Amino acid sequence: MKPLILFLCILAPVFTVAQTDVTRSFTISGKLKKLKDTAARVYLYYVVDNNRATDSAEVQNGKYRFTGNINEPVLSRLSVKYKSGQTDIEGPMNMQKDVATLFLAPGKLKVTSIDSFSNIRVKGKGSSAHKDYKKFEALSKPFNDSMRVLSDAYNQYRSEGNTAKMKEIEDQAGLLEKGIKENVFHSFIKAHPASPVSLLILQQYAGHDIDIDEIEPLFNQLSPAAKAWPSALQFKERMDIAKRTSIGQMAADFTQDDTLGNPVTLSSLRGKYLLIDFWASWCGPCRAENPNVVNAFNKYKNKGFSVLGVSLDRPGAKAAWLKAIHDDKLAWTHVSDLQFWNNAVAQLYGIQSIPQNLLLDPTGRIIGKNLRGQDLHNKLEEVLGK
Numbered sequence: 446m447k448p449l450i451l452f453l454c455i456l457a458p459v460f461t462v463a464q465t466d467v468t469r470s471f472t473i474s475g476k477l478k479k480l481k482d483t484a485a486r487v488y489l490y491y492v493v494d495n496n497r498a499t500d501s502a503e504v505q506n507g508k509y510r511f512t513g514n515i516n517e518p519v520l521s522r523l524s525v526k527y528k529s530g531q532t533d534i535e536g537p538m539n540m541q542k543d544v545a546t547l548f549l550a551p552g553k554l555k556v557t558s559i560d561s562f563s564n565i566r567v568k569g570k571g572s573s574a575h576k577d578y579k580k581f582e583a584l585s586k587p588f589n590d591s592m593r594v595l596s597d598a599y600n601q602y603r604s605e606g607n608t609a610k611m612k613e614i615e616d617q618a619g620l621l622e623k624g625i626k627e628n629v630f631h632s633f634i635k636a637h638p639a640s641p642v643s644l645l646i647l648q649q650y651a652g653h654d655i656d657i658d659e660i661e662p663l664f665n666q667l668s669p670a671a672k673a674w675p676s677a678l679q680f681k682e683r684m685d686i687a688k689r690t691s692i693g694q695m696a697a698d699f700t701q702d703d704t705l706g707n708p709v710t711l712s713s714l715r716g717k718y719l720l721i722d723f724w725a726s727w728c729g730p731c732r733a734e735n736p737n738v739v740n741a742f743n744k745y746k747n748k749g750f751s752v753l754g755v756s757l758d759r760p761g762a763k764a765a766w767l768k769a770i771h772d773d774k775l776a777w778t779h780v781s782d783l784q785f786w787n788n789a790v791a792q793l794y795g796i797q798s799i800p801q802n803l804l805l806d807p808t809g810r811i812i813g814k815n816l817r818g819q820d821l822h823n824k825l826e827e828v829l830g831k
């Protein structure tokens with residue numbers, strides 16, 4: 446079952462940008478109205494040159510200030526720490542009241558917290574990106590609210606074991622997701638081609654497994670200036686990889702060592718339907734899917750089907766990799782360079798999340814992607830018969 450998705454992930458600055466020597470300064474001049482006597486420090490979190498940056502500023506007379514350098518507008522987060530002795534507001538951070546999302550851009554930003562810390566008003570040179578972000582929030586709110594209701598109902602029916610109602614919710618969520626795509630993402634990008642918010646939501650919308658036929662036309666709508674931002678250039682590289690790994694393309698050849706240190710070349714395995722399975726011993730969802738792959742392997746291995754496991758295990762974790770192979774009874778060829786996310790094969794195929802897989806036909810052409818659960822069995826039955 447595809448999980449119900451709330452399009453709220455853009456609130457977290459989780460994306461990275463390509464490194465560049467071109468940086469521009471920003472200044473945040475903050476003002477706290479009702480928290481003047483209770484706030485002690487304000488913290489700023491953002492991403493620059495693929496690194497998470499953290500800064501803090503002392504609150505004096507209800508004011509705080511940040512300066513720094515970024516190479517393009519980025520989503521950031523502000524949070525407040527209160528003075529000790531404020532018993533009415535001390536305790537765990539309240540994400541609704543104590544955290545504010547700011548679209549940070551070069552220039553001088555004036556940020557005013559109105560009633561709570563999170564309720565901010567942004568003015569000044571460089572504030573246009575934040576205003577665009579607030580427009581997108583307002584546009585997506587009705588859909589997010591509806592998706593929350595469906596998600597709560599789905600969880601309730603699942604706890605009751607009511608599969609018929611669960612299916613109804615899935616169908617409703619599918620229609621709502623289509624509406625979100627057309628009426629929120631597509632329309633916002635079309636209306637704001639030069640906005641950094643459009644690039645951000647496109648990256649988040651595309652996810653780790655880019656549907657190139659859907660995403661490339663949206664990317665092409667961005668302005669030339671937006672396409673020149675560092676993260677846009679990096680995203681373009683990901684789209685190029687997605688093209689090379691789309692269904693119908695020949696799988697790029699590679700060589701990597703197996704568990705005994707012997708080199709294994711992908712093209713040497715042609716002649717069978719082959720599942721390239723990207724996984725790791727530390728990956729819980731991968732380990733949960735392994736029994737399904739084992740069942741498929743045992744069912745079709747004598748009909749011309751095999752598996753090649755590509756592990757993204759960490760440096761120095763060969764023992765954990767081998768133990769997982771043994772414990773999960775993965776009786777097929779395994780390769781890895783034990784370089785974690787820098788695994789050379791993962792880099793070649795643009796793998797940024799696991800589990801992922803590719804199904805190749807006997808000639809080495811890609812005929813399926815990310816086939817899990819019953820979908821894997823259905824595809825193998827289609828090409829190999831019952």
